[in-house]
Amino acid sequence: MDRFRELGVALWVISPDKAEDLEKMRASMGLEFPLLRDPDLSTIRSYGILNQESGKTPHPTTVVVDVDGVVRYVRVDRDYKRRPALEEVFAAIGNLARAGAPGTLIVLNKAEGTASLIDLTSGEVVATLPTGVGPHEVAASPDGRLAVVTNYGDREQAGSSLTVLDIPAARVLRTIDLGDDHKPHGIQFLGGSTRVAVTVEDSKAVLIVDIESGRVLSRLETAQEISHMLAVTPDGRRAFVANIGSGSVTVLDLDAGKLLANIPTGEGAEGIDITPDGRQVWITNRAADTITVLDAASLAILETIPSSSFPIRARVTPDGRSVLVSHARSGDVAVFDAATRKEVRRIPMNLTAEVTEGRLFGGRFGESSVPIGILIHPNGRQAYVANANADIISIVNLDTWVTDGFLTAGKEPDGLAYSALNVKPGDGGHAR
Structure with missing residues (x-):
């Protein structure tokens, strides 16, 4: 968490789960960032990560978005037990601080x-x-x-x-x-x-x-x-x-x-x-x-x-x-x-x-x-x-x-x- 703070990064979790379930999860895990509910799946759909097989749940995904709302990094995993290495995420965040390539x-x-x-x-x-x-x-x-x-x-x-x-x-x-x-x-x-x-x-x-x-x-x-x-x-x-x-x-x-x-x-x-x-x-x-x-x-x-x-x-x-x-x-x-x-x-x-x-x-x-x-x-x-x-x-x-x-x-x-x-x-x- 300290490194995310140093980089000025805001964290959210977006889920279709019920609000009370999300709050229990946040409290039990001691999370310092909000777990936001997406009941109609509109936000999840906008990132293109909805699991089409179930039609109701997203794939486990890590997304980095810049201040203008442009997606700069996406990591989609088929397995909820897998997660990208934090260094990979930090590299994506660091890339936002660099000017884009010209042309x-x-x-x-x-x-x-x-x-x-x-x-x-x-x-x-x-x-x-x-x-x-x-x-x-x-x-x-x-x-x-x-x-x-x-x-x-x-x-x-x-x-x-x-x-x-x-x-x-x-x-x-x-x-x-x-x-x-x-x-x-x-x-x-x-x-x-x-x-x-x-x-x-x-x-x-x-x-x-x-x-x-x-x-x-x-x-x-x-x-x-x-x-x-x-x-x-x-x-x-x-x-x-x-x-x-x-x-x-x-x-x-x-x-x-x-x-x-x-x-x-x-x-x-x-x-x-x-x-x-x-x-x-x-x-x-x-x-x-x-x-x-x-x-x-x-x-x-x-x-x-x-x-x-x-x-x-x-x-x-x-x-x-x-x-x-x-x-x-x-x-x-x-x-x-x-x-x-x-x-x-x-x-x-x-x-x-x-x-x-x-x-x-x-x-x-x-x-x-x-x-x-x-x-x-x-x-x-x-x-x-x-x-x-x-x-x-x-x-x-x-x-x-x-x-x-x-x-x-x-x-x-x-x-x-x-x-x-x-x-x-x-x-x-x-x-x-």
Whole structure:
């Protein structure tokens, strides 16, 4: 209690139990803080922690809320005998005293066809912009002014367009029609701020698109099934494409415009990233529960690492020392030492999926929050993880390796990008 007082933290317990029972509990335990009754469960519901199986009781949960009522930490436990370590809670409280990371987080909300622009200093959504149906991935230009969204579509309608966003003005600049090239997905800027490389699954190809003219400049065939995500080497000369259906990685020479190799890695190859020095490629094989580490120059497989369950994205930290891998089934993020290629910890998202209808994976992973998209802030201190079945972005502190904050966006968040620019005051007139 003394430490909570020193930090200026007020404590409450919220429960649906009867008032007299709560008072007896407080007195018998000598508690110095109030036990508040929530008879209609409205407060419990607002935090998204109602046990849907019983419909009457909350999951045992620890919540840290700032003075503005914004939830900054949530720990949900299935067992009333389990509690988070106090140091974990104190870390979350300490995080509130630090200024938020600068810049704008761009979050794609797949189920509602929008992009949320979140001011990372305040943690507030400052604009919500329309995209096409099923926006899956987004890339921000090096100068942070533009972001390009791939409109993948849904089960009823395959998408074939890109949406270009002006971040400071918080508006849609244009929509680029890709014609007969359907299901655009992975995307990355090439060099400056005018060209992007984008995968198109139905065409088994990667397109190079000029986003100012809207023209497709060139097409590089992968000849693989479900060419999904891609990563470009720091020198911009090669692209590596993860192919879910073929369980492989395609290597493309962007200068020559030709296919160099198709390398089998494992069933369900999907997540992919390249180390900052350009020497290694990390690929997550979601159906095989493995990670493949590839030598980017020789194209030799250096190692295959077990990583359960359903590894779906990989992101390397800016210093190249760690690799973060999200696991959709288990609802956590694994951290690997990039040098030893060993898993050193797992970070639970501590969130429960309450609603699964109308989402890509539905209820396939039970109560998992289905963490997918990962973005690491350029400062190397925070990672943002999109929980697609919980509508929450978890903020992972990369100094302490704990989740110490949360952001809310729209329905089924997934694709993430970062801009160092903020939405200009008074703009956002096109925001919803």
